Amino acid sequence: MSLARNATASQSPTQTNGYERHQPDQTLLYQLVEQHYPAFKASLEAQGQHLPRYIQQEFNDLLQCGRLEYGFMRVRCEDCHHERLVAFSCKRRGFCPSCGARRMAESAALLIDEVFPKEPIRQWVLSFPFQLRFLLARHPQLMGQVLSIVYRTLSTHLIKKAGYTKASAQTGSVTLIQRFGSALNLNVHYHMLFLDGVYAEDDYGKQRFHRVKAPTYDELNTLAHTLSHRIARCMEKRGILERDAENTWLTLEEGEDDTLTQLHGASVTYRIAVGPQQGRKVFTLQTLPGREDKADSSSRVANHAGFSLHAGVMAEAHQRDKLERLCRYISRPAVSEKRLALTANGQVRYELKTPYRNGTTHVIFEPLDFIAKLAALVPKPRVNLTRFHGVFAPNSKHRVQVTPAKRG
Incomplete structure (x- = not known):
């Protein structure tokens, strides 16, 4: 049984003493x-600017999430007839911690119980230069095209390393597209949980798993170079990037200089979006001494032209608890309430999950700029942020053989 299911079982209706209603207010x-x-909304309107309707709805629904006065369901125990009121949730994907935490637990349970076989799984993390983070946030359809390039590159590497061809073997991955960084900045990046090997058909027509060795630093460096080149070429063909011998620049369509563009741009570059300090760097607290990261031949991370490819985390076949923790980590909500606080003068202080190399441990926002940062994190409607590839894809003929759910 998965950790998420264990957590659910520990809060069963019969254990009424342990239940506490969520009070978001x-x-x-x-x-x-x-x-x-x-x-914040009024200040934008005073400048003739407006938030997209789906972002306004995100804020409005957050203020109604978990509030009984906006609707509830009455739950009654068939045995003891005890009743409880459960308020409706907003079910939004932007920054609601409650709905994000529930989605995190449900996603992890689904992946463990129905998707990932008992084989080693490695996490590959790809982050992008600032310009591409902005483009991926502005053009959701581009996220899928770039992800296809990434999957083809990494899967081809694994298949060749296992000694097979793409016609005779397949691997598989589940990608969770995160839009946020630890400083509440807009940072579109990919967390890809790859099989640490490939499936190939044996003499009896069954899919057999063949593991590959962990990637070396040289291999990661080569992959990072390949990915940066292929992704840049894709964007040039689409007319999104233009470059000459010395410079590269973005080409925005006419009419794209709107409110959301400004909010995205400020969030991606760690700058203040609204107020008298607009355009300046977000204020930070450096409470630790700086450190220097030294890459060596045993490193599992490579950097090239603003791209960063990391493959240092993996779970063995028997480490299902570790794999579920990893699934929960990559599907976690954008905002952690435990790291959120107010300063003595009313500013918003947010603690970084991991200190930066220069010793930065917190970022400080004015309240209106904090709202602007939340607005930039909201994904567009009907954009799927979880993608399945290879043997895990819905149309894969091998899915029924390799997944625990045994569904094609």
């Missing part, structure tokens, strides 16, 4: 949105 995030979102 008591959280700092809710209070900040309630107090400052109207002023």
Whole structure:
């Protein structure tokens, strides 16, 4: 049984003493949105700017999430007839911690119980230069095209390393597209959980798993160079990037200089989006001494032209608990309420999950700029942020053989 299912079982209706109704209006995030979102919206309207409707709905629904006065379901125990009121949730994907945490637990349970076979799984993380983060956020269809390039490159590498061809073997991956960084910045990047090997058909028509060795630093470096070249070439063909012998620049379509473009640009580059300090770098706290990261031949991370490819985390076939923790980590919500606090003068202080190399441990926002950062994190509607490839793809003829659910 998965960790998520264990957690659900521990909060069964019969254990009424351990149940506490979620009260979002008591959280700092809710209070900040309630107090400052109207002023943020009004300040934009005063400049003739407007948020897209789906972002406005994200804020409005957050203020109604978990509130009984906006709707609830009555739950009754068939044995003891005890009743409980359960408030409706917003089910939004942007920054609601409650709905994000539930989605995290459900996603991890699904992947462990129904998708990943008991084979070694390696996490590959690809992050992009600032310009490409902006483009991927602005053009959701581009995320899929870039991800296809990434999957083809990495899967071809694994298949060749195993000694097979693409016609005789397949691998598989599940990708969770994250849009946020640890500083609440807009940072579109890919967390890809790859089989650490390939499946090939044996003499009896069954799919057999063949493991490959962990990637070396030289292999990662080669892959990072290949990915940067192929992705840049794809964007040039689409007319999104243009470059000459010395420079590369973005080509935005006419009419794209709107409110969301400004919010995305400020968030990607760690700059203040609104207010008198607009355009300046976000204020940070450096409470630790800086450190220098030294790459060596045993490193599992490679960097090239702003691209970063990391493959240092993996779970063995028997480490299902570790794999589920990894699944929960990559599907976690954008905002952690535990790391959110107010300073003595009313500014918003957010703690980084891991300190930066220069010793930065916190970022500081004015309340209106904090709302702007939340707005930039909201994905467009009907954009799937979880993608399945290879033997895990819905149309794969091998899916029924390799997945625990045994469904094609």
